[in-house]
Amino acid sequence: MIGTRHEDAVGVLPAPAGDPPEEAAILAKVAAHRPSRLATLPPGFRERVGATHVAGKYHLTETPFLLEGAEKLLELGTRPGKFWFIPDSIANSYPFNSQWGRSRTFVELAKADYFQRLFALPFATFILEAHAPVESRWLQPGLTEARTELGRAARCRVAHAAEVNRVLDAWNGIPTMTRHVLPGVELDLVSSGSFTAMNPAASSLTHRSRR
Numbered sequence: 001m002i003g004t005r006h007e008d009a010v011g012v013l014p015a016p017a018g019d020p021p022e023e024a025a026i027l028a029k030v031a032a033h034r035p036s037r038l039a040t041l042p043p044g045f046r047e048r049v050g051a052t053h054v055a056g057k058y059h060l061t062e063t064p065f066l067l068e069g070a071e072k073l074l075e076l077g078t079r080p081g082k083f084w085f086i087p088d089s090i091a092n093s094y095p096f097n098s099q100w101g102r103s104r105t106f107v108e109l110a111k112a113d114y115f116q117r118l119f120a121l122p123f124a125t126f127i128l129e130a131h132a133p134v135e136s137r138w139l140q141p142g143l144t145e146a147r148t149e150l151g152r153a154a155r156c157r158v159a160h161a162a163e164v165n166r167v168l169d170a171w172n173g174i175p176t177m178t179r180h181v182l183p184g185v186e187l188d189l190v191s192s193g194s195f196t197a198m199n200p201a202a203s204s205l206t207h208r209s210r211r
Helices: 021-032 065-076 087-093 106-110 113-119 140-150 167-171 204-210
Strands: 051-053 080-084 125-129 161-164 189-192
Touching (some): 080 087, 106 113
Parallel strands (some): 051 080, 080 125
């Protein structure tokens, strides 16, 4: 799952023909402040800093939604891409312009046409959010078991990862995984979201004030 990407995907994002002048000006400002256009980037920046595509609320093209978002990530200059990979709810994760058949296992989902086309895109790393039927197995015993089953010759890696997203709690001084747990834990991958920032009612501080 290792690939290369043409450098012309990095740089100034061209405004599509016919864009109003104000939209072209916005795109120019965004392009000018891209990390990928800095004079000096940290070593391996493009290979280590990526983004997630899942459960968007709108689409801009008629391309199957999984692929539309993946192509946009590459345009942004990122080489890792994180995608949801849960058979039971894949249609909710990528609903637009898509006809998902039934997939009962991870293998069946990986063989689906949309994912085969995704895996053919030139990402350096694919990160798949894949939930097991019994979530507790994906604690340390589950990681050890999965790594043993795959072996060293596997083309994918089982990562010890954590996802953090309680941004408003951190702002409000409430103890969080980011500040109080992760510094003392050795992980392969940390994924950060901002769900509570989009839904302030989910903040722990809001719940406490209501009680």
